[in-house]
Amino acid sequence: MNLKEWIFTTDHKRVGILYLIGSLAAFAVAGIMALLMRAELSTIGPTITANPTNYNVWLYTHGAVMILGFQIPALTGFFANFCIPLMIGAKDVAFPRVNALSVWLFYVGVILALMTFFIPDPPDIMWTGYPPYSTITTGNTAMYSFTVLILGFASIIGGVNFLTTVAYMRAPGITLNKLNIFVWCTLGAFVLQLIFVPVLGTAVSLISMDKYLGTNFFDPAKGGDVLTYQNLFWFYSHPAVYVIFLPFIGVVFEVISSHARSAVFNYKMVVYGGIGGIVLLAGEVWVHHLYVSGMADWLRIGQMVTTLMISIPVGLMMISLVGTLYKSSIAFTTPMLYALGVVFLFLIGGLTGIPLAVPSLTLAVSDTYYVVGHFHYVMAVAGTFSIFAGIYHWFPKFSGRMYNEFWGKVGFWLTFIGSNVVFWTMMDIGVEGMPRRYYDYAHFPQFESAHQLMTAGAVVLGVGFAIAVLNWIIGAIKGPLAGDNPWGSPSLEWTTVSPPPHGNWPTPPSVADDWHPYAYKKG
Amino acid sequence: MAYDAHHAEGHAHAHWDTSVWPFVISFGILFLAVAFSLHFVYHSSFAAILSLGLAFPMIIAGVAGWTSEAMGKGEGLSFGAMGWFILAEAMIFISFFVAYWYTKLHVEVWPPAGNIELPKVMPLVMTFVLVASSLTIHYAEHLLHLGNKAGFRTWYLLTMVLGAIFLGMSIYEWSHLIGAGFTISTNAFSTIFFSVTGLHGSHVVVGLAIFMAGLPSVLRGTDIDEGFMRTAGLYWHFVDIIWFFVVSQIYYW
């Protein structure tokens, strides 16, 4: 293996693998931060550190790295890179060098985020970075701003690249109604990224400008307004959850359809109603993160309605997922287990968002562990399970080898049980009043046993994830050869060899009239 | 099986495309970020300068290497891509304007204390210059399309000169205002004023840099990449249009 051809590669599959390695490393570090936090919370009072700032820095790193360094890059970096050109029959992306720039900027961003452990005064401003704290803390706010700016820029150029690729480089015969759902989902996510990441970039630049360059965006004494930041931040960061959701549910569609050998139920409803609806609504609901921030009443009421309406496109996608299973032919492989897990557990996460969408209910549970439970169900559970489902599903394609089915299932069941123990308990104590971002819960002694239960659950969960990662590492090195199409899927990526060569196909593919990525044939 | 044919163990495989420049630029940017922290957070300017000493050569070498490697080999997709990129860029300006409106409309007194009267004539002249440059680049492209390379070169250079004049006037105005005691930290309005005009100015600089990148081929008069020129022109029009918002919102409202 030629290392130089890997590091300086411009090939979309290798860029994708670089994304995969980087984002899994980020996941491992952020996961270890979670375990440190859980250890700290296992007793009242100081447990493993007597300095609350340590806890706050772990929490900051955990949140920022999980979202910006793990899920968004894994989904819009690895999966998009590896799958999209193969799914549309292209030999590469439109701008291979831009693609390489995007992956290395991603590494630079993650390096900046992880420098947290080596610099004096690391950032302790949480992944939301609200001023005035972020502009008066002794922590290094600039590190946060640059991390976000660089990862954001990487994402924007990635988005431009893929939108152009899908627009102009589809193989002959692949019309818009024959794109994989995953491709549609990812395009939706990239449109959201292009529109909203610049807003986030602006928001995080403003706090560093206020702190280091003497501007007054958020200083009321000079005519500024602290709420400006929160609006800008959530104007991006709410759509960001759909930047995560769309590709991950796209992965779930691919996995379920392939392993159930059943066409996606009501394809056009998913594309136009589901994805279209989410892209249209994503930008009109950010105020639901500011229900307790003292926003104007009409905004809070108006966005209650739009937030609740998000359940419509998401619900359509759920109907399609369930419908795909009807009279199908299900093989209970590891990727399928993870994908089915998503169907069940995303229901919990999504539906617990409904009470949060109602401002009068949120007044009691906002900023408690109820919210933490909600978003771990949708992201840490549904999101991570989808990513794992996808990695297992395309593992034979990108590595050419097969993972171990037994250990795959062991990993799945450990994570399934662990997740529910940890995150269900979170929602439970949240409703009872446990606030989030607490280093110590001295005045909530009644929650100590619940916290201990969660710590134990987190260990089980972590072991489950680690087994999966080890399974991939070992499988990639010495698993049995997988063959070109182990799942029997008609989708284009399975028509080339595993792993695909540079250029993907010896001769560019073209598809027949009756071809569809979900037209399963007997035999 | 096809697999063995292509990938037998240890077998010399086909060549995979590579480019070192994206890697070099990325790490250049890392040193840029580190330099900012070193100077502003840890107050260690010497280390910051060292870091910048790594950052700038890497970024410049990266961009230069990239341009010479890729120029003229595009597949004509950059025009469409630029449209998406402009969408993202526009959102940055929109964010600043939203921050501006949000701040302005929520307070009783505006502008806040410490403001001074902004000039009213200069911005009009600047608008005129920028609009003119948009027209010149449009005409230049038209000539290029007709195959008139000499004419193209003249109007292309004229565009660059107009852009430079615009920048000069911006700098003059800034230094004038700063001299009068109106700086970025005076109050919330001055903050908005300098950041929005500065942001726009930096886009003018980027626009000019793109024209610079195309300059060698324009001067040579050979391998002029028409797709590249159209893309550069599109960006320039965008910079021009944004200026209308800047001028109307910041100076006259």
Place this chain on the structure above:
Amino acid sequence: MHKQQVKGTIRRTLTAVCGSMLAASSWAAGVAQSAVPKINDPARGWDSLWHEVIVDITIIGILFAVVTAWFVFSSRRTADNQVGASPKLTAASAVGWTVLPIFIFLSIDLYTAANGWVLWNHYRDVPADRLEVKLESGMYSWDYTYPNGVRTQNELIVPAGKPVLLRMTSRDTLHSHYIPDFRVKEDSMPGRVTYLWFYPTKPGEHLVTCAEYCGVMHSYMAGRVIVKSADEYAAWMKQEETQLAAANAPAEAGTPAAKPAAKPKKT
């Protein structure tokens, strides 16, 4: 002044516009807004609406989960080369499968929104007969000022049976005054004044805790709401007033006590 009024009108109009979108379904929510001023305790409203919404989402969740489980159970692959046998949708049924769910989901959403809006009004319309206290939060304490100038720190002492309105601001970072027992919180921040109200009915003590990350000691920023019977409250207040008068007497020049001096704490 004038600008203020105009803005107030705009704000009210917009609230009304958004609200009227819900008005139709607010009828379905079975709510008659009575003209007689009575106290709608939001904490009770919260408990019943929370319960209702949780039941609703549980039903939806179980419905989806049961159907999924049934399809999964009945569709296990039996032969290696088997493929799914689901019927192809006709154009009409494809549209039906889209439009029908949209209407069902939309009506659930609007019904929830209408209920939420009613409760919201209870949270925002403060009864006229109330105790109004100013709150300034800071790293890391809650400083209350009563209408007569009495100040307390981290202890909000209120009479039972009277709604309490807090007008809040902050002298440094964001904080959020969270009283779990009264199901209410709202952020306080520099440069703006926010408010919340609650309705203590019987004597007792309630935890106040900070729910917005505000700095290193965020998790230790706690206080108490102490509800006393009306008589006890009056006695306490009288004592505080005399103390305040005594403290102010020497400094007659007019400078009010600069900081809430460490008050003698009583329980």
